[in-house]
Amino acid sequence: MTEQSTPDELGDLPGDFYGYAHLLSPDERSVLARVRRFLEERVRPIALDQWEKAEFPHHLVPEIAELDIAGLAVDFPDRKAAGKLFGSFIAAEFARVDASIATFFGVHTGLAMGTIDQCGSDEQRDRWLPRMRTMEAIGSFGLTEPNGGSDVAGGLHTTARRDGDTWVLDGAKRWIGNATFADLNIIWARDEADGHVKGFVVEKGTPGFTARKIERKTALRTVQNADIELVGCRVPAENKLAKANSFRDTGRVLRATRGGVAWSAVGAMMGTFELARDYAVTREQFGRPIAKFQLVQEHLATIVGNVTSSLGMAVRVAQLQDQGIFRDEQAALAKLFCTTRLRASVARAREIFGGNGIVLDYEIAKVFNDAEALYSYEGTREINSLIVGRAVTGLGAFV
Known part of the structure; x- marks a missing residue:
């Protein structure tokens, strides 16, 4: 062996x-x-x-x-x-x-x-x-804005203005995870002087920075997403990130994390499969475990196939990242494929649970809802499809 x-x-x-x-x-x-x-x-x-x-x-x-x-x-x-x-x-x-x-x-x-x-x-x-x-200081990442999701590169309206030894930030961010309690908030803003997007670290308690929890979510409810308001928020010049001087620098960060969302989808799919399999082998109908019925086994086989194909892609993503040759379109394909497979898998798993699938006690309802958030953030399926489409055709179709 x-x-x-x-x-x-x-x-x-x-x-x-x-x-x-x-x-x-x-x-x-x-x-x-x-x-x-x-x-x-x-x-x-x-x-x-x-x-x-x-x-x-x-x-x-x-x-x-x-x-x-x-x-x-x-x-x-x-x-x-x-x-x-x-x-x-x-x-x-x-x-x-x-x-x-x-x-x-x-x-x-x-x-x-x-x-x-x-x-x-x-x-x-x-x-x-x-x-x-050591997690003595927790971080957040403020890029998305109330009116700028998929179009955040061109539609980023938060501004930064140099004023002596400080930068003054004005604008708003939305869906910013951890921001209600984060100690260090990465804020991306457009420099009024040259029009380029730059990165800043806004520390907790900075005057002019307000984070309000987004309520009534139906997915990732434990995550403390926030609406951020920046009103005359003065940040010391030394908190302007030295190498964050254009949206291209923002993109370098997103390229790596978009691959990370693929891994989150893989993990959630693994959890989905385990929940569905465990329920199927213990839940009895017609005098036998429902796992003995062919259609239930077909659901489980499809889910584990989705996990396996997605995990294989995610593993290759990580290998390419380790080799330093990972490309935007590869990140986009992994994110759109794995989260789409997750969405399909949780739907099949919820079906195995029948009516119990909508009761939180059985866990699958939580995974079902959370999958919707993974499906949408870090680039929607449509936007990532266009990134891949541009790569394979050489033609952009964004507008």
Whole structure:
């Protein structure tokens, strides 16, 4: 038996039908097993209640910090940057148990830390990233605006104006995860002087910065999304990110995180398959488990096929990122394909649950709703389709 096929403490997830997790090293699999135990023991028991109440479990943040998995893509003196494949499997583990906590973690460690790592000066990285790694400082990422979603590149209206040793920000942002309690808020604004989009770190408590929780959501309810208002918000010049000077710099961050959403979809699909399979083998109708009926098995086979094809694509995405040859269209294809397969999978799973599928106690209703958010954010299916279409035809069809 080869080392890769030797059982270890991680075990095999039912949704990982081809055993892709065996591509990780033994040490990485050990960390992944520790993360899985934490999520099962500390997150899953409270996930439904937190989702129903639309409240965030702040008490878990120090416990997540103890896992030392925030900012795995960042180089620190005592911890070298990990491979993208390893970090991606961890992201999938979060989404397998709860897409809301996965989104919180992804915004903090991917979007916020990733922006500072890629776009900050050495001094800025040293100032903020160590505290973000220990999660003493939580980050948010403010790009989307009330009237600018898919058209955010051309329709970004938040402005930045240099005034002596400060920058003055005015505008609004919407759907900004973590922003109601974040310590460091990445805000993208258009410089009035040259028209270019630039990045700023707005620290908690800065006058002129207001974040209000978005209420009455039907997906990712645990995530504290906010409407942000910036009114004469003065940011010190040293908080302007040194290497965030155009939307092209913003795009470098989004290219990496769009691939991350594909992994979130994979994780959520794994969780979907496990819930549906476990229910099917225990739920009895007509004197037998419903898993013995052909149509139910067809649902399960289709779901696990969706997981497997999406996971294979996501693994290749991570490998291309590690090789430094990952392209925009590859990120777009992964995001649109995996989230579309997730949407189809949760619909089939909910069907297996029958009427119980709309009751929160059975978990699948939460996953069903959360899938809608993953399907839409980080670029809609339509926009990502056009990115791929432009790549394969050489012709743009955006307008």
